[in-house]
Amino acid sequence: xxxxxxxxxxxxxxxxxxxxxxxxxxxxxxxxxxxxxxxxxxxxxxxxxxxxxxxxxxxxxxxxxxxxxxxxxxxxxxxxxxxxxxxxxxxxxxxxxxxxxxxxxxx
Numbered sequence: 001x002x003x004x005x006x007x008x009x010x011x012x013x014x015x016x017x018x019x020x021x022x023x024x025x026x027x028x029x030x031x032x033x034x035x036x037x038x039x040x041x042x043x044x045x046x047x048x049x050x051x052x053x054x055x056x057x058x059x060x061x062x063x064x065x066x067x068x069x070x071x072x073x074x075x076x077x078x079x080x081x082x083x084x085x086x087x088x089x090x091x092x093x094x095x096x097x098x099x100x101x102x103x104x105x106x107x
Contacts, residue, residue, distance in 0.1 A: 012084030016052040020045055020088050024090070027092060031099045042096025049089020056082035 009030045023045045030037040060078050064070055 001024050008084055012088065013052070013056070014046075016055075016085045017088060019048060020052075020085065020092060024073050024095070027082045027096055027099070031082075032102070035100075035103050038100050042057070042093040042100075045092035047089075047091045047097070049086035049092075052085040052089075056085070087089055 009021075023041055027038065027041045027045070030041055056078075063074070084090065
């Protein structure tokens with residue numbers, strides 16, 4: 001399982017996944033030191049995941065245009081890689097919401 005997670009990290013673009021991982025670390029730090037920032041960090045992670053998908057789609061379209069004709073298996077592999085970053089951003093968003101729920105005082 002660990003090797004699969006590291007494979008996903010590298011397939012999802014090391015730069016994009018590193019930024020999202022920094023946001024995850026910042027989320028846990030904020031949960032401890034600055035609870036008001038938890039929702040904002042989750043929202044930023046979700047927005048960046050979507051932005052990174054847009055960048056991936058643009059890059060893929062540019063590469064497809066230059067290559068001319070490509071097979072559907074190569075196209076599907078590229079789509080799989082583009083989906084990794086927004087899924088990771090969504091996971092960080094869900095974690096931020098769970099942390100926020102746990103921090104909310106009970107009535």
